[in-house]
Amino acid sequence: MSFDPLRLEAALAAHDDVWRVVVAETRGSVPRGPGTSMLVWADGQDGTIGGGRLEWEALAAARAGRRGAIRHALGPSLGQCCGGAVTLHISHWTRDLLDEVDFSGGLAAIGHTQPGPEVMEAADRLRDNPDAPSPLLVGDWLVERIAAPSRRVHVWGAGHVGRALVSVLAPLPDLSVSWIDDAAARFPGDIPAGIDRIVAVDMPRLAARNGAEGEHLLLTYSHDIDLALCHALLTAGAPRIGLIGSDTKWARFRSRLRQLGHTDAAIARIRCPIGNPALGKHPQAIAVGVAAEILAPQEQDLA
Known part of the structure; x- marks a missing residue:
């Protein structure tokens, strides 16, 4: 440290x-x-x-x-x-x-x-x-x-799960966390120290410009935005992407991403669902599961 x-x-x-x-x-x-x-x-x-x-x-x-x-x-x-x-x-x-x-x-x-x-x-x-x-x-x-985080994590979405996840990630060493949403009002008033809050009216556009950097966790309020982020991040070359959702959502996304021209090998860079389903669907339970994946050795595909 x-x-x-x-x-x-x-x-x-x-x-x-x-x-x-x-x-x-x-x-x-x-x-x-x-x-x-x-x-x-x-x-x-x-x-x-x-x-x-x-x-x-x-x-x-x-x-x-x-x-x-x-x-x-x-x-x-x-x-x-x-x-x-x-x-x-x-x-x-x-x-x-x-x-x-x-x-x-x-x-x-x-x-x-x-x-x-x-x-x-x-x-x-x-x-x-x-x-x-x-x-x-x-x-x-x-x-x-001087602290120089070895990993950069982007959390897309400031809803209940995004808030829970950021609160868990904020104290962890060697992480630089950016938190992105399209509305300032969606963020809480007490953002943890060290978190880089970003308001982006067009989140997929931001992802297209900066998607190749770091790891990305998609937790937005909209399936359409989630899909657009997946498309933008894959196009930009993001190496590790995690997507919140059910098996049904992921099956639909895989089909849509193939239609958008992405290969199965590229789509495999997305992990969905993220977290540990055995822990349940409470926002804090999802956050704990995702944080555990992030803390796991990076040889494992955590996102």
Whole structure:
């Protein structure tokens, strides 16, 4: 996991002071691994470092103004059954402080004291070795890579299932999620942090221009729009497409797509229905099934 300035910026847009708590180092059995982080403000948080007494202590330390590295032996000092040890790094942020950080090099060095040469040496190690683990704790400084999502997911449709799916996908690491609909009023007022909301009056036209990029999940309010999106995305060369619907809907779509000139090999790039039918048709159940497919190894055809 990596430093996500967009997530932090979204939190700062709603709260004047935000603390970032990062699992910097671990030893033995621990709830979460290095790089796991959460954002904390006076009356809330975003994310988790594993819950339990460790998280409770971290929340209290952040809100009390603690900064830098804090070490915990989970068994002896906190009474947690994991038994390992965790070093947390806490940093305090405001909008002005975030504006001062230079993210152009793909790295962030975060601390509240004068950095020594060892901080720059740690940054060089991460920069020169893409496989080096991140973050690196150097005294009270934390050196991290900037988050660069490895997968881009487009969710087409802001209805009940689209809302449920986006809420499940938003916290997942290494995903960049774009959420598209043709009416601004269809989106909820509280879109999760980091989600790119797009209002496109003509969604199939947008799909035709940008369809070759990333994975696409089709959940719109209209079968006609769903079909037009399938046609546009296949024409654009989209490698992975997921379509909500029944077996009957999919049989009709396959027939229509053949009539539009698509080969069976191309149509096979569409998965319908998406999710796990055994979980039921409740929007959250569908969202859980789709998210599970996305989290599965990419060798499996998830969409």
